[in-house]
Amino acid sequence: MSRIITIARRTIVQNLRDTGNALGQMLIFPILLIFILGNALAPMYDVGNVDPTVVGYLNEDSGPMGRLADEFMNMPEVKDLLDVRPVDSVTQGNNLLQDMDITALIHIPGDYSTKVIAGQEAEIVITVLPGRTFRGALVETVMESFICGSNATQAMLAMGNPQPEYRPAQGSIEDQPFSVSGLMPDAMDYYAVTMLVMIVMYGTMYGAYGMAANNLYPVGRRVKASPVRPGEQYIGTTIGNVATIFVSSLVIIAFSHFAYGVNWGDNLFLILLITFLHVILAVGLGSMAIAVMRDEKRASVLINLLVIAWTFLAGGYFKITLPSAFSWIQYFSPSFLVQTALFNTIYGGPFSQTLLMLAAMIGIILLSGIIGIAAERRSGQ
Amino acid sequence: MLVEMKNLVKRYGNNLAVDNVNLEIAEGEVFGLLGPNGAGKTTIINMLLGLTKVDGGEIIIFGKRVNGNREDVSKHIGIVPQELAIYEDLTAAENVAFFGRLYGLKGKLLQQRVAEALAFTGLSDKRKEFPKKFSGGMKRRLNIACALMHRPRLIIMDEPTVGIDPQSRNHILSSVEDLHQQGSTIIYTSHYMEEVEELCTRIAIMDQGRVIALGSKEELKELVSSEERIVVELAGVNYTVVDEVRKISGVKDCILTDSTLTVLASKRPSLISSIVDAITSAGAEVISLSAEKPTLESVFLTLTGKTLRD
Numbered sequence: 001m002s003r004i005i006t007i008a009r010r011t012i013v014q015n016l017r018d019t020g021n022a023l024g025q026m027l028i029f030p031i032l033l034i035f036i037l038g039n040a041l042a043p044m045y046d047v048g049n050v051d052p053t054v055v056g057y058l059n060e061d062s063g064p065m066g067r068l069a070d071e072f073m074n075m076p077e078v079k080d081l082l083d084v085r086p087v088d089s090v091t092q093g094n095n096l097l098q099d100m101d102i103t104a105l106i107h108i109p110g111d112y113s114t115k116v117i118a119g120q121e122a123e124i125v126i127t128v129l130p131g132r133t134f135r136g137a138l139v140e141t142v143m144e145s146f147i148c149g150s151n152a153t154q155a156m157l158a159m160g161n162p163q164p165e166y167r168p169a170q171g172s173i174e175d176q177p178f179s180v181s182g183l184m185p186d187a188m189d190y191y192a193v194t195m196l197v198m199i200v201m202y203g204t205m206y207g208a209y210g211m212a213a214n215n216l217y218p219v220g221r222r223v224k225a226s227p228v229r230p231g232e233q234y235i236g237t238t239i240g241n242v243a244t245i246f247v248s249s250l251v252i253i254a255f256s257h258f259a260y261g262v263n264w265g266d267n268l269f270l271i272l273l274i275t276f277l278h279v280i281l282a283v284g285l286g287s288m289a290i291a292v293m294r295d296e297k298r299a300s301v302l303i304n305l306l307v308i309a310w311t312f313l314a315g316g317y318f319k320i321t322l323p324s325a326f327s328w329i330q331y332f333s334p335s336f337l338v339q340t341a342l343f344n345t346i347y348g349g350p351f352s353q354t355l356l357m358l359a360a361m362i363g364i365i366l367l368s369g370i371i372g373i374a375a376e377r378r379s380g381q
Numbered sequence: 382m383l384v385e386m387k388n389l390v391k392r393y394g395n396n397l398a399v400d401n402v403n404l405e406i407a408e409g410e411v412f413g414l415l416g417p418n419g420a421g422k423t424t425i426i427n428m429l430l431g432l433t434k435v436d437g438g439e440i441i442i443f444g445k446r447v448n449g450n451r452e453d454v455s456k457h458i459g460i461v462p463q464e465l466a467i468y469e470d471l472t473a474a475e476n477v478a479f480f481g482r483l484y485g486l487k488g489k490l491l492q493q494r495v496a497e498a499l500a501f502t503g504l505s506d507k508r509k510e511f512p513k514k515f516s517g518g519m520k521r522r523l524n525i526a527c528a529l530m531h532r533p534r535l536i537i538m539d540e541p542t543v544g545i546d547p548q549s550r551n552h553i554l555s556s557v558e559d560l561h562q563q564g565s566t567i568i569y570t571s572h573y574m575e576e577v578e579e580l581c582t583r584i585a586i587m588d589q590g591r592v593i594a595l596g597s598k599e600e601l602k603e604l605v606s607s608e609e610r611i612v613v614e615l616a617g618v619n620y621t622v623v624d625e626v627r628k629i630s631g632v633k634d635c636i637l638t639d640s641t642l643t644v645l646a647s648k649r650p651s652l653i654s655s656i657v658d659a660i661t662s663a664g665a666e667v668i669s670l671s672a673e674k675p676t677l678e679s680v681f682l683t684l685t686g687k688t689l690r691d
Contacts, residue, residue, distance in 0.1 A: 006482040014470045222466035222527075225430040226483040227452040 003228050004236040011210065011240025030199040034256055035169045037195070038188030039372060041318070052083040053135045056093040056105040059086075063113020063148050081142055097129060102141045104128045116154050192262040193346070194316040196252050197338050200278050203245040204303045207286025210237040211372065212296040231373050238283055238372075245279045265346035267338040270354075274345065277361050278338045284368030285334070291375030310335040335359055383408045383443065383535060383566050384429070390437030391424050391590075398424045400590035401438070402643035406568065406583075408534075411561050413581030414570040414683065422570045423463060426539050429568075430460060442535065445595035456484060457668060461525050463540040463570075467512050473499060474508040477526050498530035501559075518549020525553065528562075537568045542576065544607055554580065574677045584677070588685045601680045608633070609674070611656060613642040614668040624660040632656075634682060640668075642665040645682055 042226060057073060059066050085102060086092040093105040097137045107125040115122035124143055128136035214220040214233050224234055253271070256262040264271055289299040311317060314335035322329065330336040341357035384406040389556045391399040406412045427433035429440060431451035440447040442454050467476050472570050477495045486494055499505045502522040512520050525541060538557070542550045560567060571577050577584055579600055586594040586601070594601055615622065618640050626635045626690045631647040642660070646652055657667055 002485075002487075003483055006479065010468070010471065010479050013475075014468065017470045218462050218466040219468060220466035221432060222460060222462055222480075223483065224432055225455060225458070225460045225462075226480065227456045227485070228483060229452060 001268050003232050004239065007223070007228075007233055008239065008243065011237050012244055015206065015241065015244040025202060026199060027251055028247065030195040030252050031255055033195045034188065034191050034252075034260060034262070037191040038186075038260065041191070042188045046175065048082075052079070052081055053104065053138055054083045054085060055139055056087040056096050056102040057084045058088070058093055058105065059108045060110040061108045061112040063117070064153070065113035065116050066108060068109050068150055068153055069146060072149065078142060081138060082251070086280040092327070094127070097127060100129060101315070102129075103135045106139065116150065150359055188256075188260050189263045189346075190319075192252075192256040192260065192264075193339060193342050194311070194314070196249060196256075196275070197278065197314065197335050198307065198311045198316050199252070200245060200249055200275065200338075201282050201307045201335055203279055203282035204286035204289065204301065205339060206241040206245060207238070207283035207288075208290045208296065208299050208303055209286075210241050210283070211287040211290035212299070213237070215290070215375065216294070216296060234287070234372055238287065241283045242276075242279050245282065249279060250274060263324070263346060267345050270345045273354045273362075274341045274354075274358065277358065277365065278334075281334060281338075281361050281365050281368070284365050284372065286371040287375075288368040291372050298353060307335075309333070314339045331360075331381025334361070334364060382406065382441075383410075385441040386425070386429075386438065387441075387666050389425070389428065389435065389440065391421075391428060391433065392436050397590050399428070402587075402590075402592055403648065404585055404592065404595070406566065408566050409561075409564055410583060411557065411567045411569055411581045412584060413577040413584040414568060414587060415574070415584055416570075416587035416675065417572075417685070419589075421590040422587055423539060424590075426460075426537055426568070426570070429537065430458065431455060431683035437681060456531075457534040459528035459531065461528045461538040461541045463543065464629045465520050465524050467520065467523050467527060469511065469513045472511055473504050473515075473523050473526075476523060477530050478510065479574050481530045486531060494530040494532070498526040501556060502526040511691040516546065516549070518552075519609070520543040521545050521549060522552065522644070525556065533565070535566045535568070539570050540572065541569075542571065542573065574681070578677050586681060586684060593684050594680070601677065606643060609648050609652075610673040611644045611646065611670065612673060613644070613656065613660065613670045615640050615642055615660065616666040616668050618665055619663065622660055622663040622665050625663040626656055629655045629659055 059069055061069070072078060073082070078084075085096070087096065087105070090105075090107060093102070093107065096102045097105055105125075105127040107127070108124070109123070112122050112124065124147070126136075126139055126143060128139065211234075212220075213236060214223070214237055220233070250272075253264060253275070257264055285297075289303055290296065293299045293302070310333040312320070313330050313333035316335055316339070337357045337360050340349075341354045341361075343358075344351070344354040382405045384404070386402055386404045389399050389402040389404075390397070400628065402421070402425065407518070410519070414425065416422050424433060428435050429442065429447065431447050431454070435448060443457060445454055447454050471479060474495050477498050478491060481491050481494055494503070495508075499508050502525055504519065504522055504526060512523055515523065517541055521541060521543075525538075528536060528538075541557075542553050545553075554576060557567060557569065561580070561623070567580075569577065581598070583595070583597055584601060587591045618637070620637070622642060623635050623637050626632060626642065626644055629646070629652070631649055631652060632644055633647070634645045636643045643657060653670065653672070660667055
């Protein structure tokens, strides 16, 4: 045990004295990037007010439901959400859609009241410009609210009330401003997590160097010639590298929180646990790269490329949304596993998914550890 | 015997790196392993340290088989590797202390041994400096200090003087003498014949994985006592001189370096006059001529047919 501590302590001292690498890459680089990206890309992450959606409105129904629809469209609550432009025909409405003068066309057919009163299936046709999914959903939601009201009106007509009045219940359509602070990351919050993940992933370089020094450098072979037991050198070096990177991570978390006000959520213990496992994972992957390739330069190039690819796949540089058919690719990125676990923890995502991510990380750690120790033993053949 | 190697074999694929080597080294000896690159010296050292798997035979050190007792045996061995094996980011004292801790030293004893090892290698005043600022010779001395601080019973020095200045080389050689006087057992490998000749009590000459001669330097020289080495200083040198001299009966080798011709030949009465005649007929002029006693270099040349630095 004392030899493991000796090797770990030597590794930490070496890492700290390698100021260009340790301080430059592991601390200053991410702190600057969080600040730059967090400020430069802040507008992309702001949740602002939604202007009323411009819709064409064609009501061909002269029956009671048609009248109710006109009343509904003139309600102040609806006007807050929809800028209603009456049109005379479907053709005119479609032309406006084509010219992108309106986002959606609401068409109430002439037989709508008849069908509703007869208890038949009736429909209101909503046509939305392609790609306007959010505003389309907004229009649909508003019209669903109308349909709920019209169903109640139909029931009243059926009960014999000839002049039912459309009076929505208090709050059925209401623009309720809600605070997203703490529930969604702003740019600074987002990049604090992704840059932390990226920079810890570059900790693979520490693992690679440690493994190379142990197995490919004369000084590593000299250590092997001392009374160290198999695995002690690997474990000691790994502990030293993990400690270095984990302390660097703590500094980044603390600095980003106190200097930039980054939200790290309420469960700091879990955040630190995920980060700690991530550090072990990164060091383990670096060690494994050297163990497999037995060439420090080639392994370094591979690691650099992989970290860039993993960070990209995880949306570390900017958010990416892959088509659902290809979203499984993201699970091949360890950065994605870690980011998902961190974001879930900070913003209240499903805990079961967080556990799944942690399990996958532990699996990678075990695999890289087994390969690393096996390589240590193999080097003596 | 402190070290016993019995029928030692190591293969790398089809290459037989160590071919059935049998060696015994007694306590207190300075044992020289001599051979060109690829002779198998470093492979044998790595097997002694348990770093390289033995394919055949066995190694017994301090009465214990290395295989199965590596940690126990290695506690009492100090290794000075051929390549510099020190940490550039640790000070001289930290380097020595690090290796001391690996060998179980701690506390005041550790500090005391660090001071002793640095003093022994003449680095006391550099204890707080980083090796990256050291000369090649100082790095070599630190390389040695890291091997000595746990006072090993067996010290293995693999080419400890490669590429250093004469001052550091002399310091290292006198350190080896001191260690010998203190009773340490040393295995010493070198390309430098004169070092081995000066330091070692017994020498094994290796070539292509095999021990081709073994004994004290006197015993080895006796092997080639029927030969002599003639050194001729020339004027008006041309390369036909070498061809002419090689034609003489009994000449085994002839090397021309600048204006110095070195001839290795069987002893016979008329040899020197034949050489002078050959030189003159080739158009060169003899400035001086001397016949030398056999050296390890000539022993090596005779036994292997090549110079040590081939």
